[in-house]
Amino acid sequence: MVTALIERLVAEKLLDDCRYVGNFIAYHAARGQGPLRVRAELRQKGVVGEIVEERLAAFPEWIAHLKSARDKKFGARPPANFVEKVRQARFLSYRGFTSAQIRSALGSDVDVDDRET
Numbered sequence: 099m100v101t102a103l104i105e106r107l108v109a110e111k112l113l114d115d116c117r118y119v120g121n122f123i124a125y126h127a128a129r130g131q132g133p134l135r136v137r138a139e140l141r142q143k144g145v146v147g148e149i150v151e152e153r154l155a156a157f158p159e160w161i162a163h164l165k166s167a168r169d170k171k172f173g174a175r176p177p178a179n180f181v182e183k184v185r186q187a188r189f190l191s192y193r194g195f196t197s198a199q200i201r202s203a204l205g206s207d208v209d210v211d212d213r214e215t
Contacts, residue, residue, distance in 0.1 A: 119145060119153045130167030133160060135194020164195050164203050177204065 107113035119140065126136045133154045140150050168186055177183040183204050190200045 115145070115149055116153070119149050123153055123157050127157065127159060127163045130163060130170065130193055132164065132190070132193050132195030132199065133157070134196060138194070160195070160199055161203060164190060164193075164199055167193055168203065 104113065122140060122145075123136055126139065131139075137150060137154060140146070168190060171189060172182075172186055177186055187200050187204055190203070191197070
């Protein structure tokens with residue numbers, strides 16, 4: 099009975115893992131969370147695999163959301179000095195953005211822990 103219902107929902111495209119993952123990523127990215135944190139939250143919910151990796155890689159707006167999260171927390175002005183850059187990089191790393199994304203937004207002289215794996 100339940101199996102038939104699930105099969106019907108999948109056939110009618112009302113139950114779709116790809117759509118769920120895409121919506122999950124868009125929602126959490128809009129909240130200022132980066133790909134590493136989104137992946138961890140999906141993993142916590144038991145959603146893993148190729149679908150997650152493909153959708154994370156295909157999401158085009160990570161840098162825009164990173165800049166938005168940074169601006170919301172620290173204001174629109176760029177960091178004034180190295181200490182402030184490191185502080186902002188640490189915040190963005192906590193939010194789940196990759197080292198490469200943080201360096202592209204704050205400058206290449208900022209070194210954060212490599213958490214891309």
